Amino acid sequence: MQPALLLWPLLGLLAFCVLPWAREGRAFLAGGPSGLSLLETLPVLWVPLIALIATLGLSFLGRAARAPPTLIAALAGFLVTAFFIVFRNEPADLGALITALALLSVTGMALSDTGMIKADRFIASSTLWVGLFLILFVMFPLYKVLRGAFGETGFSLEAFRSVLTSPAFFVLENETTARSEATLALIATVVGGVAGLGLSLWRRRPVWATVRNTVLAALGVGIFAAMYFGFGSLRNSVLLSVSVAAVCTALALGFALLGTRSRASFGPYLFVPLALAGYAIGSLASSTPQTAGLGILFKAAGVLAAVGLAWWLTRRRITASKLLGVFSLLPIITPPFVIGFALIFLLGRQGLITKDILGLDTDALLGPLGVGIAQTLAFTPIAYLVLVGVVKSLNGTLEEAAVTLGASRWHVLKTVIWPLVRPGLANAFLLTIIESLTDFGNPFVMGGSFLATEVYFAVEFNPAEASVYGTVLLALSVSAILAQQAWLGRTSFTTITGKPAAGMVTPLPPVLERVLLFVFMVWVLFVGAVYGSMFFGALVKLWGFDNTFTTEHILNLSVGSLGVFFNTLKIAAISSLPVLVLSVVIAYLITRQKFFGRGFIELGSLLSFAVPGTVIGIGYILALNSGFAYMTGTMLILIVAFIFRNMPVGIRSAVANLRQIDPALEEASTTLRAGSLTTLWRVVMPLIRPALISALIFAFVRAMTAISQIIFLISPDHKVVTSEVLSMVERGQLGDAAALSALLVFTLAVVIALMTWGVGRMGGSQAGVSV
Amino acid sequence: MTATQSRPTATPNSQAAPVKLEGVTKRFGKTTAVQSANLEVEPGTLVTLLGPSGCGKTTILRMIAGLETITEGKLSIDHEDVTQLSAAQRDVTMVFQSYALFPHLSVLENVAYGLRVARRPDAAEEALKLVGLSGYASRAPSQLSGGQQQRVALARALVMKPKVLLFDEPLSNLDAKLRRQMRNEIRAIQQNLGITAVYVTHDQAEALAISDVVVVMSAGRIEQIGTPEDLYRRPANAFVADFIGEANLLRATYDGQQLGFGHVTLPYTQPGAPTGEVRVLVRPESISFSDTGLAGRITSGAYLGAMTEYTIDTEAGDVLIAPPSESTILPNGSDVHLDFRSNGLYILPA
Secondary structure, three states, X not given: OOHHHHHHHHHHHHHHHXXXXXXXXXXXXXXXXXXXXXXXXXXXXXXXXXXXXXXXXXXXXXXXHHHHHHHHHHHHHHXXXXXXXXXXXXXXXXXXXXXXXXXXXXXXXXXXXXXXXXXXXXXXXXXXXXXXXXXXXXXXXXXXHHHHHOOOOOOOOHHHHHHHOOXXXXXXXXXXXXXXXXXXXXXXXXXXXXXXXXXXXXXXXXXXXXXXXXHHHHHHHHHHHHXXXXXXXXXXXXXXXXXXXXXXXHHHHHHHHHHHHOOOEOHXXXXXXXXXXXXXXXXXXXXXXXXXXXXXXXXXXXXXXXXXXXXXXXXXOOEHHHXXXXXXXXXXXOOHHHHHHHHHHHHOOOOHHHHHHOOXXXXXXXXXXXXXXXXXXXXXXXXXXXXXXXXXXXXXXXXXXXHHOOXXXXXXXXXXXXXXXXXXXXXXXXXXXHHHHHOOHHHHHHXXXXXXXXXXXXXHXXXXXXXXXXXXHHHHHHHHHHHHHHHHHOOOOOOOOOOOOXXXXXXXXXHHHHHHHHXXXXXXXXXXXXXXHHHHHHHXXXXXXXXXXXXXXXXXXXXXXXXXXXXXXXXXXXXXXXXXXXXXXXXXHHHHOOOOOHHHHHHHHHHHHHOOHHHHHHHHHHHOOOHHHOOOOOHHHHHHHHHHHHHHHHHHHHHHHHHOOOHHHHHHHXXXXXXXXXXXXXXXXXXXXXXXXXXXXXXXXXXXXXXXOOOOOOEOXXXXXXXXXXXXXXXXXXXXXXXXXXXXXXXXXXXXXXXXXXXXXXXXXXXXXXX | OOHHHHOOOOOOOOXXXXXXXXXXXXXXXXXXXXXXXXXXXXXXXXXXXXXXXXXXXXXXXXXXXXXXXXXXXXXXXXXXEOOOOXXXXXOEEEEOOOOOOOOOOOHHHHHHHHHHHHOOOOOHHHHHHHOOOHHHOOOOHHHOOHHHHHHHHHHHHHOOXXXXXXXXXXXXXXXXXXXXXXXXXXXXXXXXXXXXXXXXXXXXXXXXXXXXXXXXXXXXXXEEEEOHHHHHHOOOOHHHHHHOOOOEEEEXXXXXXXXXXXXXXXXXXXXXXXXXXXXXXXXXXXXXXXXXXXXXXXXXXXXXXXXXXXXXXXXXXXXXEOOEOOOOOXXXXXXXXXXXXXXXXXXXXX
């Protein structure tokens, strides 16, 4: 007799007899009828009840005698419950769900007991659970998106046709322009083909390679030209994401090289940014009526203090790598569109740069250009996090070997470092392309027609159109991933091992180092201006018009924003623990176990990597807005959306950590008669604890800063900070929006600092957040 | 005469159990790691699986542990068919090559890990005493030397009082001197407890020193099962002869009474040996320089301290010999004659 075999049927019985099975409206546990009270009208429910009682009774028998009848009873009970829930098509309550899950657990355990599968009870049951969750919350919503796009009743391409031919989506030939865009694109195609052919002939490539290169070059240049000359949201999104990704990746590579190889002091480069900051603080302090006459004094004091700080940092020989650590954390704690909205303070009609420095009266710097700048600021650090890992893992002995063979620093960079970081570059490029494609907030704040915003505008009026946009986004992100896989599949980088790299890395060429330091200085200046303007925006009456100091926006927070803020904290906290559990279990299943259904779980988790947040959002609103899983408008739908959105990052981090643990440790535990649950709990979890805490923080922070996947899911009762900031920006309450954003960023910075400190105190080797 | 008679054998205790493999095959996809292996391990004996890397010895060990599933065939422990049981359900423990000590647990917690899982009264202290580490209970594994870590791993496996104790190259991470010491300790503990043990190594000297029975494997197949002396003196084939110790495999003719190496003949009888053109195993220590005998020319010589190793080109093939070092080393090209001790010869089966 095993406690688990008693526990699950008992729990199921409890859920069957006491908890409600159906809901009247959207609220859970609101006193609907229990399974027991439904028995009279729905005799089919005798099946799960009998199954629960039977499995309970069977658990007192020996394993061999118990397993087959338990399996049959539990499976029958589960299937009947599941069919009942799905085909009754009314909102189901927790009683039905818990009964189903209990029967599923018993099924898994019995399956393992019969020996039909080579997995112990925990593995078998958790596989079934994870599979069910992936079907419900990843595959079902995706299916609904595709179904929406291809026709709700019967297969139809009508929605596709109407969207794809709409000028808002893409149009090449614009009648109102004098030139012919189609002709230009055709010319570009021919030029591309000729260039490809010429290059192949010049390099004397074989015939098939020549043909392939010619076609590829013609297609590539042709598509690019069509995008460049064309119009519409597809064109805007593709051009934006490709250029943002290229800039981000290039900057990130530069910064990664600086972070790992620069020994030069960054202090001298800090005088200008710090002095400007000091000046700004001084002028803010002198803007109140009481301090009006002291402007010069305050500004001078600010500049002097800043210069003093810069001098001190120079004396301490601070390197760029120290600052890069902070810099890589900033975007994680900032919703991307907050950067976009802070840019309004700099580049808007009343913006610091537009009006005060350039003396222009225009908002042309917003729009697509502004979106590009905001995304570059937001996503470069993400690319940096990828690349700094790659650059750090380069084996120094390779560079030493190159130097001893007479290579110069430039030559080492070109022939050793560059080829080895290329896979990392592809990875960073891909990540930023997807982030940019699916970024909803920045285009929304700054304007311009992009795929992610078209989805938002379509979802209210025409769900089919939104589904088509979602499908296009999904197709773009999946093809980006496939392209990367195809490219990386041919590249091997076996020199990058998990072993600590020995040997000294070569320093950067001095010229390159100085250029990179200068670029980084400009970057620091810009990021500082963005965050500074957000904090200043919260502290002045109306940025650009009335720059006097006020606490009005901060006091306004308590009028409602504070409630939303705490609500968001609660949702983020509740959702982060399931992320942790699911990530660890899935990572453990796919890295360490061989069992039936592993392929399915791998596919499901892979799919959740590839799906853009916006698409998840549409999927949820299509799938969970009616029927048994009616959840829209509840807090639960937000929590579920966060769980399945943040799970991929958790899985990735857990898998990476598990790969570094010698499987012999788990085998030792197994041969000492521990089951996989015990092994997971007592051996695996303690060993990857720092990574788990990082994943927990990350899930929490991402839930706090998310926008694209939940913009469709919020309801008046359950708003979140990010959507609140967005609607404030929409209403023109920039000061309030700035105050709320500042509160969010500040809180998350404190949370991360505390947790990092806590992990460090616990002896965790790996502080901070790893992506 | 077998090797077991020359060693003190322990009487099997109540825990000791026989292990039996019948036609056990393991395939990973299309590659066959182990091809229908048959093996019987007597209770209370130490059996070594020996072979070059990739020969399937570790796979057999892991199948006995339950860490790999068996593709075909049957495995029984203590007369009970355990083929379908998982590792956690088998009464078998294992000492891992990397020791696999849990880094987040203390030495005592490591040893008590299995006990706590099985909720049996605490015997971890006793097991630590058995391996001579009773003062180290509260240390972290990382604070111990390699040899001490090995002892903790051994104590952790012993404390479960398993029916079979498995060793996966347990000494390969230790230096030569420590390896010899640990080898003797493992053997002593195994014999005192009278426990059945299966031991995997690729070091033939270790296998000969520690085992009651050695199983030589190559490319997924068992080449020979026998006592250490059997394997050294009477190898089943050229692979075993070559893998165990240094071997000279020479071309010769045999007619039942006389063994001929080129122009030299010796009186020799070996019941059941093939006649005609044969291959003869001659261990280097059975060959000495003499004034007559098989003629040859030295092609290389290497001074090894206690002895000097020469390779000599003869009519019967290249011969390696290792006589005790003398003050002068014979130069390459010297002409020498070789004499064979007849009890150091063995005609390989056809």
